[in-house]
Amino acid sequence: MSSPEPVAVILSRGELDAVLFDLDGVVTRTARVHAAAWKRLFDAYLREHSTDPDRDFQPFTQEDYRRYVDGRPRLEGIRCFLASRGLSLPEGAPDDGPDAETVHGLGARKNAWFLEELEQRGVEVDPAAVALLEQVRAAGLRTAVVTSSRNGAAVLRLGGLEHLFDARVDGVEAGKLGLAGKPAPDTFLEGARRLGSEPARTAVFEDAQAGVRAGHLGGFALVIGVRRSGETGALLRAGADVEVEELSAVRVEGAAPPRPEFHAEGAMP
Template sequence: MSTARDLPAVVFDLDGTLVDSEPAYFEAGRRLLAAHGVDGFGWEEHAAFIGIGTRETLRALRERYALDAPLEELLAEKNRLYLELARTSAAAFPEMRAFTSMLAERGVPMAVASGSSRAAIEAVLAGAGLDDRLPVRVSAEEVARGKPEPDVFLEAARRLGVSPAACVVVEDAPPGARAARAAGMRCIAVPYVEGTSGDPAFRAADLLFPGGQREFTARAAYDWLTGAAGGTR
């Protein structure tokens, strides 16, 4: 039987992977844009930015809609709106909660690496009841580049004290899967958006659940991680 020392560390994306916080992110973005005179921001437009850091998303939206407000002001406003919503609305996906429990029982090192702000990460983990289980956290605010660049994952490995090759990333969006690959890490892909499972970044993942959270099970991921599933899916 493999020991915890034999198993790779697991680095989780947060939004859309561990917790269902994307609706709160969408609503925060919609309210932000409406406050700056932009109406009609819809879910499909939001979905195009899933997996991309908040700063990078707002930079693109600021340019698209020719917003006058400085980027830092928009970022602070978006984070404030999001925190108001996420503290009470973001819930952990049940099978992801079960997966973290299995890993914790084996003593597997775990971290969160997210495009969200540090304050958002901490608020969401606390609201979802996962804060004690995942004390190692990296925000895109703390690195030079957000996803799809590998910086947050490389920093997570550094804080865990392991090599990138000894890490497995759990991701829900193509930019995150690309970031994992660029970091030299294996990837479990659990697509959040229906229809994105055929994205090349997901097809290159080491373990893919094409049906996303409705297909993902803690047991299947754990068995693959421990080698019981016999290779990749």
């Protein structure tokens, strides 16, 4: 059994009022489920729509996932990856089914496969994330989950995590409000607003390069890159203030009186 990672980050109660957490890859391990669904989607599509049958099939890779898809809204991820391969699709409409050859259709197909994978695998929760969230809340800091996923509510419910967050900004909420997805900072800024916290007194935890860039562009007090895979230092180059491999490397310092009852706009049910 490996020893805990040395403390690399200290969250100071005197300097922070709130903490924002990405969901997939930070609090849960569902990023693996997303990656499997994306690979299934794009490998099938690329095999079927190869523009040069004489060339070897080039599958969807982990690097493709990190560069073009991870942390982005679903439809934007589809557009970005297809463009990287010189491909495009008509947008279609939000009610397109999974058989439609449109961006929305591929989005529906991916989501169906994600939910199928989730049903089979369940939601794997990171114990270190739960321990950190409990420390953060015990210190009187407010918490929100900010995720591009439109399945955020279901993942939180299945993982038994709802009680750890004061508010949620997910893909559904972002769509309702017309918020630009990561790497734009809009969803993180909305999360801080719902918690009544200024970005300068709010920390962000992210595992995706797009999300790290969003936190950096939003002017947040501290952007912690959580490296679950990929090259060491990539999240630092994307704008993170510090990069850790495990959330056990984070400690909260400073106590506060018992948390007052707080009702955030868009609070968790």
